Amino acid sequence: SIPSSDRTVDHSLPLPDLKPRIAEVCRDLFNKWRNLDDSDFSLETVSGGITNLLLKVSIREKQDSTAVITVRLFGPNTEYVVNRERELQAIPYLSAAGFGAVLLGVFGNGMVQSFIDARTLTPSDMRSPKLAAQIAKHLRRFHSVQVPGSKEPQLWNDISKFFGRASTLKFDDAEKQKTLESISFTEIDQEIDQLKQLTSRFDAPVVYAHNDLLSGNLMLNDDEEKLYLIDFEYGSYNYRGFDIGNHFCEYAGYECDYGLYPNEDEQYLFFRNYLNPDNPTQVSDSELEALHVETNTFMLVAHLYWALWAVIQAKVSPIDFDYLGYFILRYNEYKRRKAQCFSSAQVYFSK
Structure with a gap:
């Protein structure tokens, strides 16, 4: 069983103030560090996503040996958009299949994981043909992991939850409230219905999906050319096309420069490596076309998913990011x- 502690750490604190609190959590979780001093711990920031803070923690165990771990602090109020229970249930199975870091401990608002010696990718890295092929092969393997529990796709449940929360919010900030009032949730509701009907015509395989495969959740050790998929907080059983279509949207980065969305050749390279990792050239045109249409229809769903997510984040997240602006760009x-x-989908179905 994985060690756990009820302690929480305020993730808005500056690094020097975080250190004694993180040290306290580590002493609480791991007996072998119980007698270590605060001065035996050192912290550096790996990355601050727009929901989490990732810290590299080095622990001086003896004169000549240092242990290194990663501490992930969940952003405040992320429970409004993340199903933590679902994530913690899946991590051991994904970890056993070689994905992400090993889960070492959990505490009130975060987790301790093994340290991955690699750099976080940038959106432009994902376009490199060599890396795109590697990501596709990895994703195919990720999609074959079996996680216990319901195998029902969660896409429309999650969207329905997001819609319910986003459409009933009120902002204290007058400017934000004005933007919110300009959003037609009736229209979005109709769009969701149309997409639900259209995507149901695909026989899209249901797989354990990452659902948030942006560059920040991909790491690469350049020396070993080893790729890592990390951070499964949005993971669930879901439609294959959604996971791939969502990944393609992330070529645009947080700035949403959709001119960077992969063209047909780039997509087909990805599909070939996804559909036949051992022999990418042996994929039929009909298989490629089917996955192309499926992916680019579910890509539309990804825009609505993160657009609604952004409205909720605009209300609950303390992070300084223009979430309502992000909603507008996605919508x-x-x-x-x-x-x-x-x-394209209608033409495909009429064949």
């Missing part, structure tokens, strides 16, 4: 791409 891109994607 506008959805509307810009909708007609073409719907018509």
